[in-house]
Each structure stands twice: as structure tokens, then as C-alpha cells.
Amino acid sequence: MAMQEIRRRKPMIWVEAWLIAFLAPKEKKVYILFLFFLEFLETLLHTFKTTLLL
Numbered sequence: 132m133a134m135q136e137i138r139r140r141k142p143m144i145w146v147e148a149w150l151i152a153f154l155a156p157k158e159k160k161v162y163i164l165f166l167f168f169l170e171f172l173e174t175l176l177h178t179f180k181t182t183l184l185l
Contacts, residue, residue: 155163 151163
């Protein structure tokens with residue numbers, strides 16, 4: 132149940148984050164994109180670990 136809740140919320144978080152990145156000043160976009168990249172890696176790693184445990 133908790134995993135389904137995370138899956139439902141994640142797309143909305145990404146949409147909000149991209150909107151913030153689009154509206155941010157140019158110098159802050161690099162930092163925001165770096166945070167996106169870290170979030171993507173974290174999600175990928177979590178999915179990989181979960182798949183291996185099954």
C-alpha cells in the first residue's frame with residue numbers, strides 16, 4: 132500500500148519540480164537539474180534493490 136502511495140505522488144512531484152526549474156533564474160537551473168539527477172538515481176537504485184529482493 133505504501134509503495135502505491137509513493138508511485139501516485141511521484142509524478143506530481145516531478146511536474147512541480149520541472150515547473151520550478153523552468154521559472155528559476157539561469158544560475159539556479161544547474162543546481163536544480165543536479166537535484167533532479169540525484170532524485171532519478173535514487174529512484175533507479177531503489178527500484179533495482181526492490182527487484183533484486185523479489
